[in-house]
Amino acid sequence: EVQLLESGGGLVQPGESLRLSCAASGFSFSTSAMSWVRQAPGRGLEWVASISALHGDTSSADSVGDRFTISRDKSLGILYLQMDYLRAEDTAVYYCTKGGPHRDWFDPWGQGTLVIVSS
Amino acid sequence: QSALTQPASVSGSPGQSITISCTGTGSDVGNYNLVSWYQQHPGKAPKVIIYEVNERPSGVSRRFSASKSGNTASLTISGLQPEDEATYYCCSYAGRVKWMFGGGTDLTVL
Numbered sequence: 011e012v013q014l015l016e017s018g019g020g021l022v023q024p025g026e027s028l029r030l031s032c033a034a035s036g037f038s039f040s041t042s043a044m045s046w047v048r049q050a051p052g053r054g055l056e057w058v059a060s061i062s063a064l065h066g067d068t069s070s071a072d073s074v075g076d077r078f079t080i081s082r083d084k085s086l087g088i089l090y091l092q093m094d095y096l097r098a099e100d101t102a103v104y105y106c107t108k109g110g111p112h113r114d115w116f117d118p119w120g121q122g123t124l125v126i127v128s129s
Numbered sequence: 130q131s132a133l134t135q136p137a138s139v140s141g142s143p144g145q146s147i148t149i150s151c152t153g154t155g156s157d158v159g160n161y162n163l164v165s166w167y168q169q170h171p172g173k174a175p176k177v178i179i180y181e182v183n184e185r186p187s188g189v190s191r192r193f194s195a196s197k198s199g200n201t202a203s204l205t206i207s208g209l210q211p212e213d214e215a216t217y218y219c220c221s222y223a224g225r226v227k228w229m230f231g232g233g234t235d236l237t238v239l
Contacts, residue, residue, distance in 0.1 A: 047175075047230075054132065055167070055175065055218050057228040069226035105174060114222045115165035115180035122174060 012036035012118050014106045019123030026096055026127075032089040032106030032120055040084040043110030046091045048102035049122075056102075059091065060110030067111065074100075096127045133158065133219055133231035140237040146207040149234045151219030152200060157229055159200035163222035166195055166204045169233075170215045178217075179204060206236070214238045 018030040030046070045060040059070040059080040068080050079092040089106055103124050109116035134152040141147040151158065151166075158164055166179040177186055179195040182202065192213075195204045202221070206213055219231040 045228075054233040055169075055220075055230040056132075057220070057230060060226065060228070067226070071227065111226060114161075114163040114228070115177050116167070116175075116220070117177035117180075117186065119174035119176070 012108075014108070014118060014120035016104065016106050016120045016123040019104065019125045021126045021128065022096055023129050024097055024127055027092070027094045028096060028125060030091040030093070030104055030106075030123055030125070032091075034087045034089060034106075034108075037108065039082075039087045039089075042108050043113050044080075044082060044089045045107050045110045045116060046078075046080060046089075047105045047107055047116060047119075048100075049105070050099075050102040053102075058104070061089070062111040063113075069111075093125070096125075098127050101125060101127050133221060133229055135217075135219060135231040135234045137232070138235045138237065140239055141206075141209045142239045143209050143211065145209050146205060147209065147236065149204045149206075149217055149219075149236070151202040151204070151221075151231050153202075153221055153223075153229070154200055157221040157223040158197065158202050160224065161222045162197070164195070164197055164202040165220045166193075166202075167218045167220065168215045169218065175218065209238050211238050 015033045043063045046058040103122040105122045106120040107116040167175040169175040223229040
């Protein structure tokens with residue numbers, strides 16, 4: 011069974027950092043493009059960042075720029091999202107999902123992890 | 130970049146058909162056959178129902194179909210059922226290794 015399990019969310023203050031993790035199983039993680047998509051409370055979906063399957067090329071939304079960094083550990087089957095200089099507008103449920111470069115749809119999705127940025 | 134434009138809400142009675150539009154620009158929807166659609170029930174993660182404009186993943190009902198014309202993609206749900214009540218999002222590749230979602234459309238089955 012394909013499974014994506016996010017962790018690492020929580021309450022942080024503006025300007026602080028947080029690292030999200032996503033444990034993947036049930037498919038070939040090392041040959042899959044992966045992405046993070048977020049959803050602010052009561053709002054729509056927003057693509058955040060992607061990492062390519064083979065070479066690990068990364069891309070991110072203009073809204074997060076270089077504050078957020080996506081990475082992966084192929085040996086452990088874990089996807090990461092390092093979030094620095096967090097802002098209130100980064101408050102959202104963050105979903106890990108399979109998809110990105112050369113596989114331009116997102117499926118499956120994890121259950122999401124909630125990040126709240128507030129003082 | 131702004132989100133793709135979707136109607137905020139649509140409704141239909143059981144058995145009827147509805148169509149949800151998704152309007153982008155020549156830089157995203159109009160330039161790539163890489164539009165996907167997602168269904169999200171309250172409190173749940175999204176689920177892909179259409180990819181690459183009109184391809185249906187295994188296990189998705191044939192009642193879901195989609196198309197694209199110019200800068201506008203469309204999702205049609207035929208034979209509406211109560212369980213179709215959800216929020217639907219379109220998504221398009223937008224170039225420069227970026228993707229863009231629509232604002233979402235709430236479907237009410239009357």
